[in-house]
Amino acid sequence: MALDWTRAAARANEIAAGWQREAGPGGAVVLFDRDGVREAFAGGFASIDHALPFTPQTPNRFASISKHVLAIALLRAGVPLDAPLGRWLDELPAPLAEVELGRALDMTGGLPDMMEAFWQQGVPFTATLSADEIFALACRFPSPSARPGTEMAYSNTGWRLGQRILERVTGRPYGEIVAELSGELGLAFRLPYDASDILPGLATGYWRDGAAWRRGHYGFHFSASGGIAGSAADLAGWASALLCGRGPLAGMLDRLTAPRRFADDSESVYRLGLVCSRLGETEVVGHGGSLTGYRNHVLMAPAHGVGVVVLSNREEEALWPAMTVLAALLGQDLPAPAEVPAGLFVTEEGPFWAELTADSISFMGGYERLVTDGAGGLRSLPAYLDIRLRQEGAERLSGHIGGVQRSLRRVPADTELDARLVGRWRDPHFGTEIAIRADGTALMPWSSGGTVSRLTPLPNGRALADLLHGPWRSRPCLWLDGDDLRVAGHRARILQMKRVG
Structure with a gap:
């Protein structure tokens, strides 16, 4: 060529x-x-x-x-990527300590992202936090966001931990x-x-x-x-x-x-x-x-x-x-922009949603541009997340997102807030609280006073909050998991709240 x-x-x-x-x-x-x-x-x-x-x-x-x-520095230092994080970081709780370093780096370890985990607890990305303060939160994570090896979900946490490991080794x-x-x-x-x-x-x-x-x-x-x-x-x-x-x-x-x-x-x-x-x-x-x-x-x-x-x-x-x-x-042709059915889509159960616009997709807050795949489907130009979808009419999409098979259907325009969501909720592990109101708003954690978010109702006991800080937007999914309220974004899914009162 x-x-x-x-x-x-x-x-x-x-x-x-x-x-x-x-x-x-x-x-x-x-x-x-x-x-x-x-x-x-x-x-x-x-x-x-x-x-x-x-x-x-x-x-x-x-x-x-x-x-x-x-990654180059770790490889040059001979740090084994197949060893668990706990080999070097015995402060980590067992579920995280058992994750292999390689999975922590290739985004399949299920490690909650530090910034999103802080944000979901009301701490903005503008807060001044040291390495030790950030590591202290990781040492309190009750579980991974997903079972290691099952999904690629972007997270900076594995790289923060990898740096700490390299510094301890060298x-x-x-x-x-x-x-x-x-x-x-x-x-x-x-x-x-x-x-x-x-x-x-x-x-x-x-x-x-x-x-x-x-x-x-x-x-x-x-x-x-x-x-x-x-x-x-x-x-x-x-x-x-x-x-x-x-x-x-x-x-x-x-x-x-x-x-x-x-x-x-x-x-x-x-x-x-x-x-x-x-x-x-x-x-x-x-x-x-x-x-x-x-x-x-x-x-x-x-x-x-x-x-x-x-x-x-x-x-x-x-x-x-x-x-x-x-x-x-x-001398290559650029991929053709996708013609996508714009709108909000959601899986039948769980916190997984996607919003499509003319040429892009936001999956649980992770943005990627979409193009045609040359075989009647859609694919991302993965800056971070690999997405491969096929349209099933104007109302459904199915395919792989981050290595996981997903089927998404359009959210009906007349979807109303599920009354079971209304109430005050508290995570007993972190002490984080959310109050969901019958008027379709929620008092979300933010600094000391909280912030009010307008909710977008989703079917089956779910709703999207919407928080904007500077140029960055967070849209965590609030969803009923049995008697608990879970809070989930693409990068962090560990808050599990109990009803208060």
Whole structure:
């Protein structure tokens, strides 16, 4: 296949030029091959406040692109991925201690995500929490969200625990290991531990509130799950070294992308911090990243030894721009947008729901773009979650979501709130309380006073709450499980409440 660098560069430049014309936050688009950076474009501001331009050398937060770096460090340290977490972390409760490290990293371990677990208890992502405070909550989890090996559900918790394990095994702070690994390649990755750490030149993150841009803020301790910062040029240099196995990354791409399997031996697209997918007939590997005010993606075609990095300090999708540049380089057609039956769908039982729009799906709050699969069905372009569905008329969808067979039907427009939900509920393990009212609202945990959410009724004793904080939205499902009220999102499903009074 002939690579069209001219066409790809034109598309990358078009993206950067759009940021430049807007005169708001921006980003960089960098094309690379096995030898290093080939083309680099940038536009917009790294700081709107000070009118500082965003360049390919501007440090930015990688967010979840950081994950595979920890996997490399664990593999280099010889940490066995088939050993249970409790081998190193005896503070963990038994259900979590028994989860294999590899499953904690490939998202099949059922580990509740720390941020969503905190959010469901009324602690916002802007709260300043240390690594030890976050770990203390993990040590109180009563159970996994799902039986390990049965489902791929995105969670940062396994990566937080993996960092703690590496630091105990090596006796070194992970930040030192990150700086040393990247330094061997002449690159400058850094791992700040919280938002107050000074990183010279770091781009400010922004999100759009209506017509205005606002600064993003994230209070939790930065970890291996998404804390590394560096420039787009440095990230492209790292990915180039990964493609060719240069220096400390020798043989690592094959190890990172080796098949990971569910308990039934079926294969997951999510591997060790990288997602395996395809663009036309070309196998591609990549990962996205999102922190408040930052959206990024790295996407590689290993067979051709090429890839693209999109880093931005603006809360907008980065996978599709990255895919359009890579498609131009490879001469591949972009997948056709899906024609989906827009609306809200739900399984017959349990907390599993999905909302479809013109070209995307939100499954329990996990967003993915949908395209046609070429065989009459729909599939995601998995930034994180693999989804494969078929329409059964306009009222039903069925297929696999995160490796699990699901059948979803449209929620009838006249669905009313189930009266059995009304009342005051309390989780005896955490002390978290929810009050569901007959008027279709709920007093949800939030700081000390709570917050009122309008509920969307679902059939069979279920309802969706709706909480917005900054640019992020949480829609936990409240559902009757026997006499208990359960609270469930895609990333955390452990609150189990008893009726009070």
